Amino acid sequence: xxxxxxxxxxxxxxxxxxxxxxxxxxxxxxxxxxxxxxxxxxxxxxxxxxxxxxxxxxxxxxxxxxxxxxxxxxxxxxxxxxxxxxxxxxxxxxxxxxxxxxxxxxxxxxxxxxxxxxxxxxxxxxxxxxxxxxxxxxxxxxxxxxxxxxxxxxxxxxxxxxxxxxxxxxxxxxxxxxxxxxxxxxxxxxxxxxxxxxxxxxxxxxxxxxxxxxxxxxxxxxxxxxxxxxxxxxxxxxxxxxxxxxxxxxxxxxxxxxxxxxxxxxxxxxxxxxxxxxxxxxxxxxxxxxxxxxxxxxxxxxxxxxxxxxxxxxxxxxxxxxxxxxxxxxxxxxxxxxxxxxx
Amino acid sequence: xxxxxxxxxxxxxxxxxxxxxxxxxxxxxxxxxxxxxxxxxxxxxxxxxxxxxxxxxxxxxxxxxxxxxxxxxxx
Amino acid sequence: xxxxxxxxxxxxxxxxxxxxxxxxxxxxxxxxxxxxxxxxxxxxxxxxxxxxxxxxxxxxxxxxxxxxxxxxxxxxxxxxxxxxxxxxxxxxxxxxxxxxxxxxxxxxxxxxxxxxxxxxxxxxxxxxxxxxxxxxxxxxxxxxxxxxxxxxxxxxxxxxxxxxxxxxxxxxxxxxxxxxxxxxxxxxxxxxxxxxxxxxxxxxxxxxxxxxxxxxxxxxxxxxxxxxxxxxxxxxxxxxxxxxxxxxxxxxxxxxxxxxxxxxxxxxxxxxxxxxxxxxxxxxxxxxxxxxxxxxxxxxxxxxxxxxxxxxxxxxxxxxxxxxxxxxxxxxxxxxxxxxxxxxxxxxxxxxxxxxxxx
Numbered sequence: 001x002x003x004x005x006x007x008x009x010x011x012x013x014x015x016x017x018x019x020x021x022x023x024x025x026x027x028x029x030x031x032x033x034x035x036x037x038x039x040x041x042x043x044x045x046x047x048x049x050x051x052x053x054x055x056x057x058x059x060x061x062x063x064x065x066x067x068x069x070x071x072x073x074x075x076x077x078x079x080x081x082x083x084x085x086x087x088x089x090x091x092x093x094x095x096x097x098x099x100x101x102x103x104x105x106x107x108x109x110x111x112x113x114x115x116x117x118x119x120x121x122x123x124x125x126x127x128x129x130x131x132x133x134x135x136x137x138x139x140x141x142x143x144x145x146x147x148x149x150x151x152x153x154x155x156x157x158x159x160x161x162x163x164x165x166x167x168x169x170x171x172x173x174x175x176x177x178x179x180x181x182x183x184x185x186x187x188x189x190x191x192x193x194x195x196x197x198x199x200x201x202x203x204x205x206x207x208x209x210x211x212x213x214x215x216x217x218x219x220x221x222x223x224x225x226x227x228x229x230x231x232x233x234x235x236x237x238x239x240x241x242x243x244x245x246x247x248x249x250x251x252x253x254x255x256x257x258x259x260x261x262x263x264x265x266x267x268x269x270x271x272x273x274x275x276x277x278x279x280x281x282x283x284x285x286x287x288x289x290x291x292x293x294x295x296x297x298x299x300x301x302x303x304x305x306x307x308x309x310x311x312x313x314x315x316x317x318x319x320x321x322x323x324x325x326x327x328x329x330x331x332x333x334x335x336x337x338x339x340x341x342x343x
Numbered sequence: 344x345x346x347x348x349x350x351x352x353x354x355x356x357x358x359x360x361x362x363x364x365x366x367x368x369x370x371x372x373x374x375x376x377x378x379x380x381x382x383x384x385x386x387x388x389x390x391x392x393x394x395x396x397x398x399x400x401x402x403x404x405x406x407x408x409x410x411x412x413x414x415x416x417x418x
Numbered sequence: 419x420x421x422x423x424x425x426x427x428x429x430x431x432x433x434x435x436x437x438x439x440x441x442x443x444x445x446x447x448x449x450x451x452x453x454x455x456x457x458x459x460x461x462x463x464x465x466x467x468x469x470x471x472x473x474x475x476x477x478x479x480x481x482x483x484x485x486x487x488x489x490x491x492x493x494x495x496x497x498x499x500x501x502x503x504x505x506x507x508x509x510x511x512x513x514x515x516x517x518x519x520x521x522x523x524x525x526x527x528x529x530x531x532x533x534x535x536x537x538x539x540x541x542x543x544x545x546x547x548x549x550x551x552x553x554x555x556x557x558x559x560x561x562x563x564x565x566x567x568x569x570x571x572x573x574x575x576x577x578x579x580x581x582x583x584x585x586x587x588x589x590x591x592x593x594x595x596x597x598x599x600x601x602x603x604x605x606x607x608x609x610x611x612x613x614x615x616x617x618x619x620x621x622x623x624x625x626x627x628x629x630x631x632x633x634x635x636x637x638x639x640x641x642x643x644x645x646x647x648x649x650x651x652x653x654x655x656x657x658x659x660x661x662x663x664x665x666x667x668x669x670x671x672x673x674x675x676x677x678x679x680x681x682x683x684x685x686x687x688x689x690x691x692x693x694x695x696x697x698x699x700x701x702x703x704x705x706x707x708x709x710x711x712x713x714x715x716x717x718x719x720x721x722x723x724x725x726x727x728x729x730x731x732x733x734x735x736x737x738x739x740x741x742x743x744x745x746x747x748x749x750x751x752x753x754x755x756x757x758x759x760x761x762x763x764x765x766x767x768x769x770x771x772x773x774x775x776x777x
Contacts, residue, residue, distance in 0.1 A: 345558060347560065349421040394564055397616060400668060402667070412424075
């Protein structure tokens with residue numbers, strides 16, 4: 001006599017260890033939530049892996065997401081999980097195509113939250129025009145995780161003629177940012193206990209392949225692409241400067257910062273250059289293309305505040321900034337996270 | 344020491360007997376104690392440090408300083 | 419932002435710099451006392467605008483830098499106690515104690531939380547009735563009122579699980595100590611604007627008269643600092659030693675009496691150790707008897723801590739202005755922001771950190 005599990009998925013308020021055990025509950029979770037929502041020919045096969053037809057130069061990237069809180073103004077961990085890897089592929093010069101999705105869930109995560117995150121992943125993947133083709137789920141004991149950790153890995157093809165590498169950054173290039181900085185990091189802080197505040201600041205999490213498409217339509221002669229996530233614009237540019245051996249000089253008055261982000265940074269004593277972004281692109285390319293690129297990117301909803309914020313000059317690595325008052329100072333790599341100052 | 348920033352009072356309220364204000368810093372609102380700026384009213388600028396208002400900003404003095412700057416700049 | 423951007427105007431800065439160039443005739447050693455002033459000088463690289471006759475020396479005005487090693491070790495010991503939530507401002511989390519720092523303890527499982535205001539710490543105590551919440555109350559006179567308010571609030575809410583570990587310091591005794599040093603070369607001071615917003619500046623008038631040294635009280639925006647320097651150089655060139663208030667939009671002569679009243683009720687004067695410098699008499703605040711139930715040092719057993727400073731660190735001399743960070747053997751080698759030996763390399767406007775990042 002066959003006994004089937006009588007309790008449907010939606011009777012569970014929270015994720016339990018059994019949901020990761022490999023048995024009927026795991027099967028239910030995969031079919032009734034993941035495959036049902038993320039639905040595509042690869043996932044529907046429920047094979048151990050996805051078999052993909054790809055030809056050309058393949059870019060491959062991976063990223064893990066551990067953000068706390070899971071839900072923040074402007075999005076949740078699901079948005080970051082898709083857009084983060086999509087944008088890493090964009091920064092390789094690739095057209096993102098396929099993602100894997102690995103979940104490590106802490107026992108006790110509310111099923112409603114998991115459902116919301118999966119629906120967000122579904123929508124983010126649709127917007128980014130990528131498919132989630134394979135995945136894995138584990139459940140760990142309470143106390144051994146932090147609600148949910150997500151890993152996404154992704155692949156995409158790099159079109160002919162595109163070579164993106166920090167070493168290509170060279171004298172005479174300009175540095176463009178596609179919009180206002182520090183929105184994501186400040187949005188996260190706004191809901192953190194002990195330092196929270198009210199504002200309309202939202203995370204800027206977004207896929208940047210649309211912007212990249214516009215860019216490559218104008219020119220393939222793009223030297224560096226980078227999404228300035230943790231550590232902000234300052235850290236990203238310091239890394240690029242070190243790899244290329246060239247110096248970068250920023251112009252403070254050209255750097256777009258929204259009024260509210262500016263206000264939050266003043267109260268906390270933060271420098272927006274060091275704060276995370278999740279939907280902005282640094283583009284380093286020869287100056288001759290800058291005018292056209294800016295003109296076209298500014299027509300895209302994600303690029304309306306795009307600006308040239310600096311130039312590459314001098315065979316001596318390091319990032320400097322011309323301040324609002326006309327003096328120049330060094331913009332160093334930060335060690336550790338920026339902490340709110342009293343002083 | 345003493346990172347303190349000017350913000351404008353948008354409303355005044357009491358939190359279990361503690362005098363508080365919602366203060367806007369370029370649109371970001373924080374609850375700030377106005378325990379020692381008894382005369383503060385909506386529309387005043389206060390200088391906020393670690394969740395408390397140090398003083399009410401003297402707008403007349405601020406304007407005077409800016410006027411001095413204007414004179415120096417036009418020399 | 420209103421009342422900020424106007425003081426960052428490039429034309430104003432250039433005009434003030436030109437005036438300073440015109441009036442300076444001889445070399446002057448000037449100390450800016452406040453960490454916030456140091457931060458602004460570094461952030462806007464104001465040295466670029468100053469004639470080489472002006473030698474700016476960074477003073478001990480960073481409460482993070484001067485918090486004694488013993489207090490840091492006490493905070494670390496508290497964080498390791500079961501059922502204690504250690505709450506503090508952000509910038510003290512990375513300051514090294516004898517063995518560890520608060521961030522490291524957090525990574526080892528201690529419940530260490532960061533707040534913007536001590537009133538947030540009271541809220542944490544309210545929300546966690548079965549835990550003991552200790553707020554690491556550092557700061558100068560600017561922060562003393564709100565630290566006091568947190569205790570008054572806790573008392574009003576009948577909380578028996580809120581405590582403060584007080585490491586509060588006062589500016590005038592430190593200035594007096596610096597001016598009494600045998601090898602002191604400081605000829606004029608930029609006085610801290612936000613401290614004076616609370617205390618007023620009568621004590622600085624007394625110091626100016628006693629030591630025949632001019633003080634100018636300034637704000638923290640680049641125009642405020644340059645205007646302050648212009649006025650100070652004029653005083654020095656004229657041989658005047660008085661106190662000038664160049665932050666009138668915030669500072670009045672007698673300060674904020676309501677705030678001072680609360681400070682005097684909740685705290686009392688005490689001798690305080692300044693890290694790297696030593697004990698300066700009557701330079702600190704401790705919780706008064708009336709509120710002793712909120713004093714962490716009375717409630718918890720914090721004896722027997724093995725406190726020892728790095729032998730290489732010369733933070734004390736740097737904070738007193740008798741050495742520059744570049745004089746230190748460990749600067750840039752054993753001591754860098756990633757692994758600091760002393761507090762001035764940790765705090766963003768500590769002199770060593772500022773030198774390392776910006777020069």
